[in-house]
Amino acid sequence: MSRSEFVALCAMMFATIAFSIDAMLPALPEIGRELSPDNLNRAQLILTSFVLGMGIGTLFTGPLSDAFGRKRILIGGALIYSVCAFVGWLSESLELVLAARLLQGVGAAGPRIVTLAIIRDLFSGREMARIVSFAMMIFTLVPAIAPSLGAVIIAFTGWRGVFLAFMVFSLISVLWVSIRLPEPLAIEDRRPFRLSLLLSGMKEMWAIPSVRISMLVQSFCFAILFGLISSVQQIYDITFGRGAEFPLWFGAIALVSGSASLLNAWLVVRVGMRYLVTVSLGVQIGLSAIMFIAAVMMDSGMAQFLIFVVWQTTVFFMAGMTLGNLNALAMEPLGHMAGTGASVMGAFATVLGGALAVPIGLAFDGTVVPVAAGICVASAFGFALMLWMKRLEERF
Secondary structure, three states: OOHHHHHHHHHHHHHHHHHHHHOOHHHHHHHHHHHOOOOHHHHHHHHHHHHHHHHHHHHHHHHHHHHHOHHHHHHHHHHHHHHHHHHHHHOOOHHHHHHHHHHHHHHHHHHHHHHHHHHHHHOOHHHHHHHHHHHHHHHOHHHHHHHHHHHHHHHHHOOHHHHHHHHHHHHHHHHHHHHHOOOOOOHHHOOOOOHHHHHHHHHHHHOOHHHHHHHHHHHHHHHHHHHHHHHHHHHHHHHOOOHHHHHHHHHHHHHHHOHHHHHHHHHHHHHOHHHHHHHHHHHHHHHHHHHHHHHHHOOOOHHHHHHHHHHHHHHHHHHHHHHHHHHHHHHOOOHHHHHHHHHHHHHHHHHHHHHHHHHHHHOOOOOOHHHHHHHHHHHHHHHHHHHHHHHHHHHO
8 A cells, every 4th residue: 555545544534533523514404303393402412422422432442453453443343333324324213313323433433543553553753743644634624525515415315315425435444444454453463452451541540630631621622612513503504594504614614723733733842732722721711702792792693693703713723722732741641551541531531522512502592602601611611620730730
């Protein structure tokens, strides 16, 4: 496999998550009207159930791939993902769709975690960083086009067609991996899966203050991101009457927000990870307060819409300035247990963040007020925890 083909394959694996979430956004109104007409907000749970399943799967995917090989877990996860997409396609109740999405998220944890492990198996140091950077540059295009792609699919096939698209996407990925990628983890390098080691690793991580605080702050950042994503389609459609324009606005904002990773890479070596996370959350408190006041005091006309677009951009931008840095902060003292640490941290932050996002999304009342308030509060908790981390570092 050539270098460029390998990068493209990794980008497609990473894109599984974004495609699975963002392509569903245009489908939420149809799903709500068909499966939950008495409470349209419940359709949002299709997003958060997937996130929760992904978090649960993340806990075990890394250690299992260490024990049984990368390709087996990657292909197994893709099969779970595809079967659950098929169940979602056939489902006649919202509860069955939510169960399918939860398990589909478990399957999607394979591409999310194992792809990073494969890159680490084959590359190290700066070359590894270079491969990841190239793959993530391609990946950033997916949130920009996924809602538009989802809207096109829905226009021709209805909301169930999105689940068929998930199956096709996964099938292409599995065939590509099966045919073109040799198993990167040699049998002699595999480590047996032991639940006791995972539990002891979790206990050790929680005992380290910087790791514990970083995981909690990352959970609040995920809650901010998922809380907004859960409500964003309804806000464009119901609050501002711009449902047809939603994929275009979302795509443009995703492209602009993607520059956060470049800015973070330039700033982090100058001012440090903790400082950037603290400032980003502090700024978001103020911006979310402004959004809240605007939503309370202004009608839902053009002026409030433009304020919302700017604010949405800053929320996505904040995610790019915080999540990677929080990962690095948490992993810094975990060099001796990097694989377990990455799985535990990813699972904890994703599950807790997804759970915290549920009430933010379900509180939607036709205005931006609930989501602005929820994000302001979550930002304040994250900011306070970062200040606590600073005090602990100064004390020791």
